[in-house]
Amino acid sequence: MPEFPLPPGSTIGILGGGQLGRMLALAAARLGFDTLILSPEPDGIAGRVATHNIVAPYDDRDALEAVAQMASLVTFEFENVPAQVVQTLTGLGVEVAPGALALATAQDRVVEKTFLNECGVPTVAFAAVDDLASLAEAIDRIGAPSLLKTRREGYDGKGQTWVESHADAAAAWERIGRAPAILEAPADFTRELSVIAARSRSGDVVAYPVGENHHQDGILRRTRAPADLSKAAREQAETIAARILTRLDYVGVMGVELFELKDGRLVVNEFAPRVHNSGHWTLDGCEVDQFEQHIRAVAGWPLGPVTPLARVEMENLIGDEIHTWPRLAAELEARLWHYGKAEARPGRKMGHVNRLWPLKD
Amino acid sequence: MPEFPLPPGSTIGILGGGQLGRMLALAAARLGFDTLILSPEPDGIAGRVATHNIVAPYDDRDALEAVAQMASLVTFEFENVPAQVVQTLTGLGVEVAPGALALATAQDRVVEKTFLNECGVPTVAFAAVDDLASLAEAIDRIGAPSLLKTRREGYDGKGQTWVESHADAAAAWERIGRAPAILEAPADFTRELSVIAARSRSGDVVAYPVGENHHQDGILRRTRAPADLSKAAREQAETIAARILTRLDYVGVMGVELFELKDGRLVVNEFAPRVHNSGHWTLDGCEVDQFEQHIRAVAGWPLGPVTPLARVEMENLIGDEIHTWPRLAAELEARLWHYGKAEARPGRKMGHVNRLWPLKD
Numbered sequence: 001m002p003e004f005p006l007p008p009g010s011t012i013g014i015l016g017g018g019q020l021g022r023m024l025a026l027a028a029a030r031l032g033f034d035t036l037i038l039s040p041e042p043d044g045i046a047g048r049v050a051t052h053n054i055v056a057p058y059d060d061r062d063a064l065e066a067v068a069q070m071a072s073l074v075t076f077e078f079e080n081v082p083a084q085v086v087q088t089l090t091g092l093g094v095e096v097a098p099g100a101l102a103l104a105t106a107q108d109r110v111v112e113k114t115f116l117n118e119c120g121v122p123t124v125a126f127a128a129v130d131d132l133a134s135l136a137e138a139i140d141r142i143g144a145p146s147l148l149k150t151r152r153e154g155y156d157g158k159g160q161t162w163v164e165s166h167a168d169a170a171a172a173w174e175r176i177g178r179a180p181a182i183l184e185a186p187a188d189f190t191r192e193l194s195v196i197a198a199r200s201r202s203g204d205v206v207a208y209p210v211g212e213n214h215h216q217d218g219i220l221r222r223t224r225a226p227a228d229l230s231k232a233a234r235e236q237a238e239t240i241a242a243r244i245l246t247r248l249d250y251v252g253v254m255g256v257e258l259f260e261l262k263d264g265r266l267v268v269n270e271f272a273p274r275v276h277n278s279g280h281w282t283l284d285g286c287e288v289d290q291f292e293q294h295i296r297a298v299a300g301w302p303l304g305p306v307t308p309l310a311r312v313e314m315e316n317l318i319g320d321e322i323h324t325w326p327r328l329a330a331e332l333e334a335r336l337w338h339y340g341k342a343e344a345r346p347g348r349k350m351g352h353v354n355r356l357w358p359l360k361d
Numbered sequence: 362m363p364e365f366p367l368p369p370g371s372t373i374g375i376l377g378g379g380q381l382g383r384m385l386a387l388a389a390a391r392l393g394f395d396t397l398i399l400s401p402e403p404d405g406i407a408g409r410v411a412t413h414n415i416v417a418p419y420d421d422r423d424a425l426e427a428v429a430q431m432a433s434l435v436t437f438e439f440e441n442v443p444a445q446v447v448q449t450l451t452g453l454g455v456e457v458a459p460g461a462l463a464l465a466t467a468q469d470r471v472v473e474k475t476f477l478n479e480c481g482v483p484t485v486a487f488a489a490v491d492d493l494a495s496l497a498e499a500i501d502r503i504g505a506p507s508l509l510k511t512r513r514e515g516y517d518g519k520g521q522t523w524v525e526s527h528a529d530a531a532a533a534w535e536r537i538g539r540a541p542a543i544l545e546a547p548a549d550f551t552r553e554l555s556v557i558a559a560r561s562r563s564g565d566v567v568a569y570p571v572g573e574n575h576h577q578d579g580i581l582r583r584t585r586a587p588a589d590l591s592k593a594a595r596e597q598a599e600t601i602a603a604r605i606l607t608r609l610d611y612v613g614v615m616g617v618e619l620f621e622l623k624d625g626r627l628v629v630n631e632f633a634p635r636v637h638n639s640g641h642w643t644l645d646g647c648e649v650d651q652f653e654q655h656i657r658a659v660a661g662w663p664l665g666p667v668t669p670l671a672r673v674e675m676e677n678l679i680g681d682e683i684h685t686w687p688r689l690a691a692e693l694e695a696r697l698w699h700y701g702k703a704e705a706r707p708g709r710k711m712g713h714v715n716r717l718w719p720l721k722d
Contacts, residue, residue: 005687005690007686008686008699008701009701009703022390025410026387026390026391026410029383029387029409029410029701030387030698030699031697031699032686032699032700032701032712033701034409034701048390048395048412049386049387049390049410049411049412050410051409051410284648287645287696287717288696296690301690301691302690302691304693305693305694309670309671310670325368325369325393326366329366329657329662329663330662330663332665332666333666335648335649336392337391338369338391338392338393339393340369340370340390340393340394340395342370351393356648
C-alpha cells in the first residue's frame with residue numbers, strides 16, 4: 001500500500017493508451033505526478049505525453065513487473081481489464097483502483113444489472129440468456145421487440161441486436177454469435193442522461209451536474225451540461241450514483257448512463273468504472289475536471305469541487321470530422337481537444353470540442 | 362517554413378526544461394501536437410511530459426540538428442536563448458518563434474528601454490554604464506539613489522544594486538561585478554502590474570486583463586487578476602502591449618511588466634518574450650490560458666479568447682512552501698499546480714495555486 005495522499009513525484013501507472021489515458025496523464029502532470037502508460041499500441045497517443053511508456057500486451061508478465069517496479073499505483077482507461085491482470089498486479093504488491101469488484105461487476109451485463117437492482121437502483125427488465133431455450137423463456141418474460149446483447153464486451157452499439165418476436169429468436173441468437181447474453185426490455189425513455197461521480201479513498205462522494213446525451217449510430221455525438229432537470233431528478237441521479245459507488249467501495253471516477261422515462265423516473269442503463277466520454281464537458285466547464293478528479297481519488301487526495309463555471313455543449317469529432325480543426329480553432333466559443341491520432345478511421349473518436357455559454361441563473 | 366496553421370501531429374520543439382516548458386508541453390498536447398524538449402538538465406520536469414526529450418547544452422550542434430530533424434518549429438521558455446542557437450536553428454531551416462529581434466531586444470536592458478522609448482512607450486529615466494566615468498555621468502543625469510543593473514542576465518532581483526550617491530558609485534560598480542550596466546531612476550510607483558499579450562502570425566493582438574503583482578525578496582509572490590483598474594489605465598496597458606508586439610513583428614505570448622505611477626500613468630519596467638509567471642492565473646481563470654495561447658500563436662493558429670471566467674489570486678509556492686500541498690489539495694477554492702520538482706531549494710519556484718472567486722459585475 002503506498003502512502004496516501006500519494007505525494008507528487010510518485011509515478012501513476014495507467015493501463016490503456018487512448019485519449020482517456022492521454023487526458024488522465026495530462027491531469028496527473030498538473031498535480032506533479034509522473035505517469036507510466038502500459039498499452040499494446042506502439043504509437044499510442046497516451047504514451048506520447050507520459051513520463052514512461054511500455055508497449056506490451058496487458059497480460060505480459062514482464063511488463064506488469066516493470067509497472068509494479070515503477071508505479072506506486074495503477075489505474076485504467078477502459079473497463080475490460082482482464083481480472084488476471086489485476087490479480088497479477090495486486091500479487092506484485094501494487095495498489096489498483098478502481099478495484100476488482102467494480103471491474104467484474106461492470107464487465108458482465110447480467111451481473112451489473114443484478115447488482116444495481118440489489119442495491120435498489122432501477123433498471124429495465126432483463127433476463128440472462130445462455131441458449132435458445134433460455135432466450136425463449138426470456139422473451140416470454142420480457143416481451144418483444146426487445147434487445148439481445150452479449151453479456152461481455154461490446155461498446156458503441158456493437159454486440160447487440162433487436163429480437164422482433166419468438167420467430168426471430170434463432171436468427172438473433174446467431175447474429176450475436178451465440179455468446180452468453182442478456183435480453184433487455186426496451187426503455188421507453190425521453191432522454192439519455194449521465195452522471196459523472198467520484199468517490200475518494202475516505203468514502204466521500206461527489207457528482208458533477210447531470211449531462212444530456214445524444215447518440216448517433218450507437219456513438220455519443222453530443223453532451224449538454226448542466227442538463228435542464230427537475231430538482232427531484234437531479235437528486236435521484238445523485239442518490240443512484242452515490243449508492244453504486246458506495247456499495248462497490250469504489251475509488252475513482254465513474255460514468256453512470258441513465259434513461260429518463262416518460263413518467264420522470266430514472267433507470268440506469270449501465271455504468272463505466274472509469275472516466276467517461278460524456279464527462280469531457282468538465283474539461284472546460286468546471287474548475288476540476290473528471291480527469292483531475294479521478295487522479296485525486298485514486299491518489300488518496302481529497303476530492304475537488306464539481307461546480308460548473310459555464311454551460312457546455314460537448315461535441316465529439318468522429319472520423320473525418322477531425323479535418324474541420326482549422327475552422328474549429330477559429331471559432332471563438334469552441335474549445336478544441338485534438339487527440340493527436342494519426343489516422344482518421346470511420347467511427348473513431350479523434351477529438352472533441354466544448355462550446356461554452358454563461359450559466360443560467 | 363512549415364505549413365500554417367501547423368497541423369496537429371506535428372512536433373513543436375521547446376528550448377528549456379522548467380515549469381514554463383512543462384506547461385507549454387501540456388498545452389500543446391491538448392491541441393494534438395507532439396513535443397520535444399531540449400534542455401541540459403537530465404531529469405527536467407518538462408521532458409517528463411513531452412513526447413521527445415533531448416538532454417544537451419543549448420548550443421550543442423548535434424542536438425540542434427536532431428531538433429531540426431524532428432520539430433516543425435521551435436519556441437522557448439526563457440529569454441536568454443543565445444543568439445547563436447537561434448541562428449543555427451534558422452540555418453538548419455527551422456522556424457523559431459518568437460524571433461531573433463525580440464530576443465536581442467529583451468536580452469539587453471539598455472537596448473530594451475531604448476526600443477520602448479523609440480516606439481513611444483514610457484519607461485523610467487535610464488543611462489548606459491560602461492565604466493566608472495559613465496556611471497558618474499549617469500548619476501549626474503538620473504540622480505541618486507538609483508538602481509544599477511547589469512545589462513544582461515539577472516532575474517528575480519539578481520544582478521542589481523542600489524547606488525546611494527556619488528560616494529557609493531565605485532562600491533556599487535564592484536557589487537555588480539563591473540559588468541556593462543544600466544542606471545535606472547527609481548520608479549515612484551503605487552502598484553506593479555503586468556499585461557500578458559499575444560500576437561498571431563497574421564498580426565492580430567490580444568491582451569488578457571491586467572494583473573496586479575506583489576513581490577517579496579525580488580520574487581513574484583502573488584498576482585491578482587483582473588486588477589481593479591480605471592478604463593483609461595486598462596486601455597493604456599493594452600496600447601502599450603500592442604505597440605511592443607507589433608513593432609517587434611512578434612509571434613507568441615509576451616509578459617509586459619508595468620509600474621503604475623502616483624499620477625496614474627503606466628511605465629514599462631521590462632518585457633519577457635515568453636509566457637510569464639504573472640500569467641499563471643489564466644490557467645484556471647480563462648477559457649484559453651497563456652500556454653495554449655502561445656502554442657496557438659507560434660503554430661499559426663488563430664488566437665483564442667482572453668475573457669476571464671473568474672477572479673483569480675495566483676500565489677507562487679516557493680521553496681519549502683510546496684510542502685503545504687496536502688493542505689492546499691484540501692482547500693476547495695485552491696487549484697493546485699505542482700511542478701513535480703524533486704528538490705525544494707530556497708527561492709525555487711515549486712508550484713503555484715490559483716484561488717477563484719466569481720467575477721465582479
